[in-house]
Amino acid sequence: MLRYILKRFIISLITIWVLTTIVFFLIRVLPGDPFTSEKTTPQIKESMMKYYGLDKPIYVQYAKYIKNLLQGDMGYSLKFKNRTVNQVIINAFPNSAELGIRALMIAIPIGILLGIISALNHNKAWDYGSMIVAVIGVSVPSFIIGGLLQYVFAIKLNWLPVAQWKGFEYTILPSFALALSTLALIARLMRASMLEVTGQDYILTAEAKGLPVYKIVWKHQIRNAILPVITVLGPIAAALITGTFVIEQIFAIPGLGKHYVNGIQSLDYTLVLGLTIFYGAFVIILNFIVDIIYGFVDPRIRATR
């Protein structure tokens, strides 16, 4: 088990390093420099280049960036004057995290429940109903769901605020808009996995022993069926993060995704670089944690590795 954790840990570290390197050099490949658009005299430009260390050879810049990064310093944003990327993250990340966690709190329980209900009512009305919800959730992009929810519940019915992020009632629509695709994904996966478990011999054994249905479902089916759902939590987190890009844009939420998209549109390279590394590292670490949890939950993995 320790070897397994160590192996996953080293792969995660290498991945973060590869990501950082790729991102760093991709940004440097860009034609021009970050100050081309600004009206400055050559002297000012030179001193700015010097200030940001852009006048040195690229490998020196790379070494300096990695050194700073290891100390947790991602440099200054080019568009927000006098603000470091770290400050942008500290200010904005809590909002994004809150949105993401709310979405997960909606998506995971409801998704699992829908999956269980459809599997237990295989090929009956409940099954079809839940699966229609699931297929729609997978097919309709979140920016459309967001727009639709805004139109129906905020503009037409006037029940909830259209946008902004000022209190609980502001969080309801964006959380649901973000949650729906994840919910659908989990429901589909849970259903498939439940159906697979249903055909296993140990279920037959449990039935033969005369166990009541709820005990079979709770103790044998769900426990075994939930394992594949745990493995997708990493990719789901990645999907949620990219989901926040548009949801935050649509609902005008001051989160990290909004900064990221704005940074791309205004070509704020240090911000994009820093946020990409932050997001990447976040997902990679999450995947690492999920791998370990999976190792603990599934005895088969513990035994083989």
Next chain:
Amino acid sequence: MIEINKELFTHMGINEEYSETINRPSMTYWQDAWRRLKKNKIAMAGIVILTVFTLMAVIGPYMVKFTYNSTNLELLNQSPDKVHWFGTDSLGRDLWARVWMGARVSLFIGLAAAGIESLVGIIVGGVSGYLGGKADMIIMRFVDIMISIPELIFIILIMVVVGSGIMPIIIAFAITGWLRMARLVRGQVLQLKEQEFVLAAKTLGASSKRLVFRHLIPNTLGVIIVTLTMAVPNAIFYEAFLSFIGIGVRPPLASWGQLANTGAQVFEIYPFELFIPAVFISLTMLSLNLLGDGLRDALDPRLRK
């Protein structure tokens, strides 16, 4: 008590007439898959919708007397009527023409990106799985690392560097998308190459190239087709997403995501401008997902009846 003795039984014998009759018509794997797919009404509905959309993408723009980029500043944000079947946008451009031009762009990107990334993935995965040993290990560690980087973040970054437009999108998708296919094909090839028919072909002196391309890849084709079908809606979704956040297809060129983006800016007053492209994106993704599900069932030999 009945006594069981030999007189109670009669010898049936073998009826020479029936022993040679064939109960079911012999059909190839593909004929059988197609037969089963045809029975699946939901998947067929998907095919019909996709065919109609493809056809309309070809002829749709010519059905009205407006071109997709001709502006009419006297008819801004016109609701759908007899002249403009889908209305006009905020620059007075006819939305019918734009939606079907957008269909061309979106469907082309979806098919081209999915095709290219699958091709690369099949070749890399096939070679890696066939060679095995060190080469396989190196390729797969590389894939492991690359696959841990969140796909969309990577795509966004490439787009920032390469610039926006149709070709950059396809390039960005191809760079990131082949990994999953490579992993899948490799797994399949590893399984298949231990089977007897491969040994037989080897014994008969088949070359490596022939083994990979004539025996191993055709046998994984079912899985490949399903993955390919699922990659198309993925690419369409990513394109819509990128255009929606403003780094994909740029106006005056239209794509569905780009139309949704322009529509979203005015949707509180003119909701149809967002909902029309939204319906087309969703229906296309829905159809492709349903078709993918149908193909998965049809191409799975275990489900053969």
